[in-house]
Structures are given as C-alpha cells and as structure tokens.
Amino acid sequence: MVRNDRLRQEMDRAGVSADQLAELVDVDPKSVWRWTNKGVVPRRIGMKARVAEILSVNESDIWPAPRRDRVGEDREVTEEVVSVWAHRADSPKARWWAMLSEAETHIDLLGYAMQFLPEDHSQLDRLLVEKAAAGCLVRIALADPDSPYVAERDEEEGLGGTLPDRIRTTIDHFRPLFGVEGIDVRFHQTRMYNSVFRGDNQIFVTPHLYGLKGYRAPLLHIRRATDDGMFDGFLAHFERIWTVSQPIAAP
Numbered sequence: 001m002v003r004n005d006r007l008r009q010e011m012d013r014a015g016v017s018a019d020q021l022a023e024l025v026d027v028d029p030k031s032v033w034r035w036t037n038k039g040v041v042p043r044r045i046g047m048k049a050r051v052a053e054i055l056s057v058n059e060s061d062i063w064p065a066p067r068r069d070r071v072g073e074d075r076e077v078t079e080e081v082v083s084v085w086a087h088r089a090d091s092p093k094a095r096w097w098a099m100l101s102e103a104e105t106h107i108d109l110l111g112y113a114m115q116f117l118p119e120d121h122s123q124l125d126r127l128l129v130e131k132a133a134a135g136c137l138v139r140i141a142l143a144d145p146d147s148p149y150v151a152e153r154d155e156e157e158g159l160g161g162t163l164p165d166r167i168r169t170t171i172d173h174f175r176p177l178f179g180v181e182g183i184d185v186r187f188h189q190t191r192m193y194n195s196v197f198r199g200d201n202q203i204f205v206t207p208h209l210y211g212l213k214g215y216r217a218p219l220l221h222i223r224r225a226t227d228d229g230m231f232d233g234f235l236a237h238f239e240r241i242w243t244v245s246q247p248i249a250a251p
Contacts, residue, residue, distance in 0.1 A: 007062040008036045010055045025050050046083045080230045083221040088206050091219050093120050096197070096204065099221075101127060103199035105136055110188075110238050111195040111206075112143040112153060113166040116215065118173035125176045132182030140174065141238075141245050142167055144187035152191070157213050171251055178250040186245035196238045203234050 011021060018036065022029040025047060034040040041063055042048055052059045085091045096117070100107060107128065109117070118124045128138050143150050145164035154163035177183045195206040195214065201224040206217045224231035 002039045004036050004039050004062070007051075010057050010062050011036070014055045016055065021051065021054065024054050049082055080222050080225045081220060082202075082223050085219045087216050088116075088219040089215040091204075091221075095221065097121055099197075099199040099202050099204065100124075100131075103131065103136055104134070106198060106200055107131060107136055107138045108196065108198040108235075108238050108242075109140045110192070110197070110241060111141075112150065112192065112214075113163060113170055114142065114195065114197075115166045115170045115173075117197070118170060125174060128177055128183060129180055132180055136182065138177070138183040139242060140177070140183075140185045141188045141242055142170060142185070142248075143192070144189045144246075147187075147189040149189060149191045156211055158211075159213075171248065175251055178248075185248050186242070187248050188241050188245040190241050190244065192241065194234065194237060196234050198235065198238065201231065203231055205234050 011018070016024075018032040019029050022032045027042075027047075031040075031042070035042065042051070048059050048063050052062060055062065083091075083095075100121075111117075121127075132138050143153075145167040150163055150167070153159075154161060157163075159166075171185075174185060177185060193208050195208070197204040203222045203224075205220045205222060206214055207220075208214075209217050222230050222234065
C-alpha cells in the first residue's frame with residue numbers, strides 16, 4: 001500500500017488538516033492518517049463522497065479508481081453502492097433533488113404510482129421541463145391503473161383499492177409535462193420488482209418486498225463505476241420495461 005498523495009494535496013489546497021477532516025466526517029484521526037499515509041480506502045458507505053464534498057473535488061480526484069475485489073471464496077465488494085437506507089422514507093429529500101437537478105443527459109423514473117416524488121418536491125414538474133429544454137431526455141413509466149398487476153399489488157399491500165387512484169393523482173401532478181419536447185410519459189403493465197429513479201450515472205432503487213408498502217422498503221443509492229455492474233443491471237431493468245410501455249394520452 002502506498003501513500004495517497006492526491007488526498008494529501010487536496011487537503012493542503014483546501015486548508016483542511018487531518019484532525020479537522022476527521023472531525024468533519026466523524027472518524028478517528030488515525031483513520032485519516034491511514035488514508036493519506038497507507039493508501040487505505042474507506043469502506044464506510046458514503047464516506048468517500050463526504051470527504052470529496054468537503055474538499056470540493058470529485059471522488060476520482062482523491063481515491064483510486066473503483067474496482068471489484070474478491071473477498072473470501074464467494075463474495076464480492078462493489079464500489080457502486082453510495083448509501084443504503086432501511087426504509088425509503090428515511091432518505092433525505094435533498095439527496096433526491098440533488099440527483100435529479102444535477103442530471104444533464106438522462107432522467108428515468110420507473111414505479112407503480114411514485115406519488116411521493118412530486119408531492120415531496122413541489123417544483124419537480126418545473127425542474128423536469130427545464131431539464132428537457134436543456135437537452136436532457138426525461139422518461140417516466142407509471143403502472144397502468146387498469147392493469148391486473150396494479151390490482152394484484154393493491155391487494156397484496158392492503159391498499160383497499162386506492163392504488164389506481166394514486167397513479168391517476170401522479171398523472172395529474174405531471175400534467176405540465178405532457179406535450180413537452182424531450183419528455184415521454186408512459187404506462188407499463190408489468191409485475192415490477194424494483195422501482196428505479198435515475199439521474200445520469202446515479203440511480204435510486206427501491207426493491208419490492210412482498211406485502212410491504214413502498215415507503216417502508218429499503219432504498220439503495222448506486223453510482224455507476226464499472227461495466228456490467230449494479231448500475232448497468234438496474235438500468236437494463238428500466239430499459240426492458242420501457243420497451244413494452246405505451247404512451248399516455250395527454251390528460
């Protein structure tokens with residue numbers, strides 16, 4: 001293991017000492033010493049991103065290129081996982097807004113109702129229109145409220161027949177998006193296992209857990225770091241559903 005001179009140089013440039021950095025990211029100063037002098041890469045989820053943010057640099061400027069390493073006989077560690085929350089409702093709204101507002105080329109949203117998204121972010125429709133005007137491709141896939149899979153999911157989660165109306169409420173929220181060049185809103189009729197929300201090379205994923213409402217399901221924040229990794233797998237999941245989705249007539 002060799003010293004991480006890139007990290008040391010950026011700390012000096014930013015005027016942040018090892019003790020200060022340790023306090024800011026809530027680690028022992030010995031950990032920072034190991035990062036700079038031994039080339040140790042922090043394994044705590046989100047730590048590399050926190051350090052990069054404090055130093056106002058990209059992660060790739062101060063840490064070795066992400067890689068996949070063998071651990072033991074049958075387990076792999078991936079650098080693509082940025083953060084994990086036990087429940088989607090626990091994730092900070094600011095993280096969602098940051099991912100979407102920073103996107104420049106692609107925004108992809110896939111779910112059943114995703115009613116929480118426009119209701120948590122009152123300016124979402126305006127943001128998506130602005131992104132499309134700037135050349136960002138926006139694709140939104142909601143479940144067809146008349147689909148048998150929606151009825152199945154409604155019964156499974158004990159929603160009392162309200163899921164179709166929740167989808168229609170989301171359509172109403174997204175009304176300003178219809179007819180906007182660069183924005184495509186569709187219905188899908190699939191038994192969906194993961195909700196996917198993408199902004200360029202980042203994805204939020206909610207895996208479906210049987211009988212559990214979406215806000216109580218876990219949430220993964222994934223950043224693309226390798227070919228054929230987690231990011232590419234979930235993006236392919238979106239693309240497969242998108243290809244069998246149908247455009248929604250303007251409300």
